[in-house]
Amino acid sequence: xxxxxxxxxxxxxxxxxxxxxxxxxxxxxxxxxxxxxxxxxxxxxxxxxxxxxxxxxxxxxxxxxxxxxxxxxxxxxxxxxxxxxxxxxxxxxxxxxxxxxxxxxxxxxxxxxxxxxxxxxxxxxxxxxxxxxxxxxxxxxxxxxxxxxxxxxxxxxxxxxxxxxxxxxxxxxxxxxxxxxxxxxxxxxxxxxxxxxxxxxxxxxxxxxxxxxxxxxxxxxxxxxxxxxxxxxxxxxxxxxxxxxxxxxxxxxxxxxxxx
Amino acid sequence: xxxxxxxxxxxxxxxxxxxxxxxxxxxxxxxxxxxxxxxxxxxxxxxxxxxxxxxxxxxxxxxxxxxxxxxxxxxxxxxxxxxxxxxxxxxxxxxxxxxxxxxxxxxxxxxxxxxxxxxxxxxxxxxxxxxxxxxxxxxxxxxxxxxxxxxxxxxxxxxxxxxxxxxxxxxxxxxxxxxxxxxxxxxxxxxxxxxxxxxxxxxxxxxxxxxxxxxxxxxxxxxxxxxxxxxxxxxxxxxxxxxxxxxxxxxxxxxxxxxxxxxxxxxxxxxxxxxxxxxxxxxxxxxxxxxxxxxxxxxxxxxxxxxxxxxxxxxxxxxxxxxxxxxxxxxxxxxxxxxxxxxxxxxxxxxxxxxxxxxxxxxxxxxxxxxxxxxxxxxxxxxxxxxxxxxxxxxxxxxxxxxxxxxxxxxxxxxxxxxxxxxxxxxxx
Numbered sequence: 298x299x300x301x302x303x304x305x306x307x308x309x310x311x312x313x314x315x316x317x318x319x320x321x322x323x324x325x326x327x328x329x330x331x332x333x334x335x336x337x338x339x340x341x342x343x344x345x346x347x348x349x350x351x352x353x354x355x356x357x358x359x360x361x362x363x364x365x366x367x368x369x370x371x372x373x374x375x376x377x378x379x380x381x382x383x384x385x386x387x388x389x390x391x392x393x394x395x396x397x398x399x400x401x402x403x404x405x406x407x408x409x410x411x412x413x414x415x416x417x418x419x420x421x422x423x424x425x426x427x428x429x430x431x432x433x434x435x436x437x438x439x440x441x442x443x444x445x446x447x448x449x450x451x452x453x454x455x456x457x458x459x460x461x462x463x464x465x466x467x468x469x470x471x472x473x474x475x476x477x478x479x480x481x482x483x484x485x486x487x488x489x490x491x492x493x494x495x496x497x498x499x500x501x502x503x504x505x506x507x508x509x510x511x512x513x514x515x516x517x518x519x520x521x522x523x524x525x526x527x528x529x530x531x532x533x534x535x536x537x538x539x540x541x542x543x544x545x546x547x548x549x550x551x552x553x554x555x556x557x
Numbered sequence: 558x559x560x561x562x563x564x565x566x567x568x569x570x571x572x573x574x575x576x577x578x579x580x581x582x583x584x585x586x587x588x589x590x591x592x593x594x595x596x597x598x599x600x601x602x603x604x605x606x607x608x609x610x611x612x613x614x615x616x617x618x619x620x621x622x623x624x625x626x627x628x629x630x631x632x633x634x635x636x637x638x639x640x641x642x643x644x645x646x647x648x649x650x651x652x653x654x655x656x657x658x659x660x661x662x663x664x665x666x667x668x669x670x671x672x673x674x675x676x677x678x679x680x681x682x683x684x685x686x687x688x689x690x691x692x693x694x695x696x697x698x699x700x701x702x703x704x705x706x707x708x709x710x711x712x713x714x715x716x717x718x719x720x721x722x723x724x725x726x727x728x729x730x731x732x733x734x735x736x737x738x739x740x741x742x743x744x745x746x747x748x749x750x751x752x753x754x755x756x757x758x759x760x761x762x763x764x765x766x767x768x769x770x771x772x773x774x775x776x777x778x779x780x781x782x783x784x785x786x787x788x789x790x791x792x793x794x795x796x797x798x799x800x801x802x803x804x805x806x807x808x809x810x811x812x813x814x815x816x817x818x819x820x821x822x823x824x825x826x827x828x829x830x831x832x833x834x835x836x837x838x839x840x841x842x843x844x845x846x847x848x849x850x851x852x853x854x855x856x857x858x859x860x861x862x863x864x865x866x867x868x869x870x871x872x873x874x875x876x877x878x879x880x881x882x883x884x885x886x887x888x889x890x891x892x893x894x895x896x897x898x899x900x901x902x903x904x905x906x907x908x909x910x911x912x913x914x915x916x917x918x919x920x921x922x923x924x925x926x927x928x929x930x931x932x933x934x935x936x937x938x939x940x941x942x943x944x945x946x947x948x949x950x951x952x953x954x955x956x957x958x959x960x961x962x963x964x965x966x967x968x969x970x971x972x973x974x975x976x977x978x979x980x981x982x983x984x985x986x
Contacts, residue, residue: 464594535817
């Protein structure tokens with residue numbers, strides 16, 4: 298038995314609902330449009346249903362700790378295809394587990410629990426990297442802009458941090474890869490934004506640089522100071538590119554002032 | 558405010574500050590505050606960049622001035638050195654810190670200074686900067702402040718209200734060696750300010766018990782550093798000092814800085830062709846064992862082994878000296894004993910403790926959890942048929958430590974250790 302779904306979180310939760318309704322355990326969960334396995338006799342197309350999805354999620358809230366629920370949400374932001382099957386099985390098994398037994402969330406001998414946990418860890422690792430490597434430039438109007446293109450969809454995980462830290466300055470962090478960002482106007486909550494015509498934004502999507510006519514006058518000075526500092530703090534007798542690359546992989550460099 | 562020469566002076570003062578290895582922004586959680594900019598995240602802090610030497614850049618590490626009245630042999634800023642000297646003004650430092658912070662370049666400021674005129678005069682100027690940052694500019698990020706040995710208690714007490722962390726460097730673990738290299742200093746001059754800060758923290762804890770809103774005093778505690786390889790002090794001298802310091806309630810971190818030959822003309826110092834980086838790394842590993850792995854210093858270094866093995870990490874070295882402790886059964890051993898297994902860290906030990914409640918673990922499970930089986934397999938037993946190919950029938954006791962040792966050293970580790978032994982043997986003895 299193979300299930301196909303639309304690739305959304307609600308779709309995946311609906312798939313779990315369907316599996317219990319139909320009293321069966323699918324061998325695989327595929328996204329609509331994926332190549333089907335060679336010997337695929339029976340198929341079920343999951344039709345995403347918000348009510349069903351919500352019922353499954355409410356059930357999860359009763360069976361799992363808040364920490365485990367958060368890990369599930371976080372793992373979903375990975376946007377990795379490889380997550381679908383382990384996550385489906387993790388949720389499926391959670392409902393199979395008799396109520397009197399402890400939840401499976403910490404059974405790391407279970408390959409599905411371990412996979413979901415490891416994928417969530419990867420996402421959390423990258424959200425930390427965004428907190429490290431986001432670089433703002435100041436525009437003439439006082440807004441601070443940063444462009445990123447993380448492997449996973451981590452913006453939702455980091456905006457609270459930036460809103461708390463830079464609460465008195467307007468800022469925008471834009472994901473060039475996913476074509477959306479968050480704008481914070483200096484008070485209140487950051488809001489999600491997209492541009493109708495991305496080609497007209499006053500910054501480059503490939504290196505994040507603000508156009509010169511909107512860049513604030515002293516920004517070049519502080520960028521130079523920062524690059525100077527970056528070079529000066531290095532001890533030349535200890536040059537160690539191997540360690541530098543493992544802690545700051547090259548794919549993040551293109552938006553980083555000190556490496557531009 | 559900023560002039561053309563600011564750039565050059567920032568360069569000089571960063572170069573002068575870079576041998577201080579501490580850079581972490583750890584140890585205190587403070588949410589953002591209305592009307593201020595910044596917060597601190599706690600945990601291990603945030604590293605914002607990594608320099609070409611692979612070291613993390615978390616704080617703007619800079620000196621207020623690199624003029625200094627002392628002449629400590631190991632220090633690049635000693636008064637007899639012919640280097641460029643510079644000073645940053647209060648407004649320059651404040652402006653650079655704030656602007657760097659707002660661009661997310663840094664977590665905060667790590668400020669130190671050469672000693673000019675006298676300790677109190679220097680300390681006063683350091684305090685003026687952090688006071689300005691906190692009270693005038695609303696800076697709520699991380700501040701690490703060097704305390705100047707010999708500064709008055711009143712100044713340290715005020716500094717502690719603005720700084721998250723304060724530090725005084727011991728630099729040389731044995732007092733005889735310190736006096737040889739820095740005749741103007743002794744251990745007392747380091748321990749005195751440490752004690753004062755500690756008193757301040759403990760009194761502050763009392764105050765906060767009574768008045769919940771009493772301002773916090775050095776909430777991220779103290780750190781210190783020791784230079785490695787500038788004297789003949791052994792790893793045992795260094796680690797015994799570290800262990801004693803960690804016994805104090807406010808010392809959070811001890812850093813180790815492989816000596817870089819900055820003052821080659823001084824015959825009291827060894828001439829090293831390269832800094833002892835492998836040794837420094839082994840010391841950090843030993844430090845980790847003290848802090849997170851429940852090791853005692855006597856287990857890591859003793860009379861027979863006053864220095865750490867360069868080819869092996871100290872946990873593996875301990876395991877090879879203690880075959881009688883193994884094998885350890887993964888399915889029953891306490892957390893403390895799991896931590897003693899080479900190839901198994903705090904993360905995998907935690908995964909194991911949780912997973913084994915549900916089923917008996919096999920080496921296949923361990924592999925998936927990220928245990929380094931290449932090392933661990935000689936030291937453990939788990940639920941397995943003895944015929945399994947994954948678990949060798951021959952553990953440390955069957956093989957004997959002597960025959961096991963070469964199997965556990967990678968060619969790269971061996972090469973680096975060999976190189977370091979050759980290039981750093983420079984004492985005339």
